[in-house]
Amino acid sequence: MLLSSGNLILTDSSNSAEVLWQSFDHPTDTLFPGARLGPDKVTGLNCQIVSWKNLMDLATGVYCHTLDPSGADQFLLTPLNSSIPYWSTGVWNDKYFALILEMTAKNPVSIITFVNNDQEKYLTINFVNESMVTRFVVDVLGRLKQFIWLDGSQDWILAFVQPKLQCDVYAICGPFTICNENAPPHCNCMEGFSITSPQDWEIEDRTSGCSRNNPLDCISNKSTSHTTDKFYSLPLSCMPENVPKLEAATSASECAQVCLSNCSCTAYSFNDGRCSVWHNELLSIRALQSGGTLYLCISAKDFNRLENNRKGIVIGVAIGTGISAIGLFALVLLIKILRNRSKSSSHILDGVQGCNRIIAFRYTDLQHATTKFKDKLGAGSFGSVFKGVLNDSVAIAVKRLDGASQGEEQFRAEVSSVGAIQHINLVKLVGFCCEGSKRLLVYEHMSNRSLDVHLFRNNSTILSWTIRYQIAIGVARGLAYLHEGCRDCIIHCDIKPENILLDDSFIPKVADFGMAKLLGREFSRVLTTIRGTAGYLAPEWISGVAVTPKVDVYSYGMMLLEIISGKENSSASYSSSGDLDVSFPVHAAHKLLEGDVGSLIDQTLHDDLNLVEAELACKVACWCIQHHELDRPTMGQVVQILQGLVEIRMPPIPRHLEAMA
DSSP, X not given: OBOTTSOBEEEETTEEEEEEEEGGGOOTTEEOTTOOBEEBTTTOOEEOEXXXXXXXXXXXXXXXXXXXXXXXXXXXXXXXXXXOOSEEOOOBOSSSBTTOGGGGOSSOSEEEEEEESSSBEEEEEEESSTTOOEEEEEOTTSOEEEEEEETTTTEEEEEEEESSSGGGSTTTTOTXXXXXXXXXXXXXXXXXXXESXXXXXXXXXXXXXXXXXXXXXXXXXXXXSSOOOEEEEEESBOOOSSOOEEEOOSSHHHHHHHHHTOTTEEEEEEETTEEEEEESOOOOEEBOSSOOEEEEEEOHXXXXXXXXXHHHHHHHHHHHHHTHHHHHHHHHHHHHHHHHSOOOSEEEEEOTTSOOEEEEEOHHHHHHHTTTTTSEEEEETTEEEEEEEOTTSOEEEEEEESSOXXXXXXXXXXXXXXXXXXXXXXXXXXXEEEETTEEEEEEEOOTTOBHHHHXXXXXXXXXXXXXXXXXXXXXXXXXXXXXXXXXXXXOOOOOSGGGEEEOTTOOEEEOSTTHHHHHTTHHHHHHXXXXXXXXXXXXXXXXXXXXXXXXXXXXXXXXXHHHHHSSOTTSOEEEOSSSOEEEHHHHHHHHHHHTOGGGGSOGGGTTOOOHHHHHHHHHHHHHHTOSSGGGSOOHHHHHHHHTTSSOOOOOOOOHHHHHTO
16 A cells, blocks of 8 residues: 555555555655654664665665764764765754754754664654655755645745755765866866766766876886876865875975875875875865865876966966957957847846756847748647757757747746756757747757658668667667656657657657647647557547656657667558458567567668567567556666666557557
8 A cells, every 4th residue: 555655565455454564664765754764673674765876777876864873863974885974963962953953943844753762763754734745865966855845836845955065975076076066067077087987977977987088107017116107286175085194205205206106196295294195096076265285196198288288378378468458449349339239149048956058049040040940850749840050050950839828937937947957868958939929949950850750761871770779778768867867757748759859879869858848738739639549649648547657658669669660650550360450569569479570670671680689679669558557667667678687578469459450
């Protein structure tokens, strides 16, 4: 049973009062009111909340909120499997935790209970207003957050967060990085280093940090007496949190030599007559307004490049100073000219969290960029798309919306919300236009156009099986992010090949997400009038029940069959056991059961295929198009299955489609 508290319990059918298992004992990254946080001294079960690995992977991450293992009556935020805290609640004083000032309010909204006896030691939180819906989460970036649901705005609001500063989280940026709270992005590689895994950084997983651009000479030639390695100074940085080794050196040069004599040494500092040497990875370095100087060991090649850059900056400053008078005069003249021209063609609209910058275009500017909407790329469910070019020669795609009914203020708010959603497999929203009744969206242009062009048009590039399989995984990742990785779950509702765009490298990007927000009431009308039951629309749309993310799973399954076959599902019927004709999805399910997957694959691929991957994709597709949504996997599970991380059994025939033949 799922209780109103959010606790999922398993009971004995003959004795419903006996709880055999409950989800509150395994809270993963979220703690609900009424759940216990702390250890059971009898069973050894320790309830703690642990962050996800990243925004895509719900596996165990690197941060947890747990009771102090030293025995003190306080809770800590620590790296998992480590007793080194980077934030604590302070010790319980029979009324509140010393370092949580919010608990000292005269009229608290929550009731904190802390129990410590021979059998258990735990914390529970309940609320004075029992109708309040709230949750505590340790996010992937290691911060404890409390969200409260507001019925009025139909949204979660952030009510509490600790630590206040992102850079206070231990090793938040990974090794060989510098965290700067005042200059986003907060995490940057040290000089001579580059991001180890850019794909992981995009989904907020920076545990791998940065790696050297060039290996140290000390490591390459195994010599410490004739190394060419150099030290690069990093001023205004606090020292790394990993404990240094103190060496008996009386000068900075002697301290440097001590570091060079050991290949595992990565940095040193010499302050107040003390030589501190760090070995291996450097963690939790922060940019500060004052502090010491860290000397980072880098290769001679990187050192020379950095020194040349410094010299270039000095020369540039000198030249700039020399021509400043001329420049100032030219600037004054330019300002006068610009004031006589029309207003700037675009304005910046700050995003929801201030991290995305969406351009507000004027309609006349988009007319000019698209040559009066001459080059039409296509027409979709919600409007036509035109190719355009901005002044800086950047290609864009401009979607002219049909049926957007919101007022200007609401439309701008929804655009800002959608613009904050960014993922490698989602089309990036560049800007918008909102003038009178005109509503336009500006996206990055995808040079390889949409997936349907390559699957269903004979004059297009034939996509190899490897590319098709990567497209299938990429689309699944994008949808999983919309469903599970965003602050609010976003249901696309219109997944089809026309809404999957391909960039220069054929990386898939899901387009038209967030249209429910941008079109308002017109959204469902547009959908239901353009779709038939044999298309991509899940049965829930026809029956009129509330839709869930599983409608996207259904559409994805239908599209996946088209990726496999290279044909539109509705373009042909197939004979099945006699004269009965069935649609391709049903035909595919039968062939899968018969073990004849090869006949389903696009014949233009010839021998360019992987039957193991093809069978896996067919199984996934047939599970996705099951009639009952509970039988369908989530998009996160689809990603794991296609990557071979989770096994999948043979799916049943989708009987609702067979019955419609």
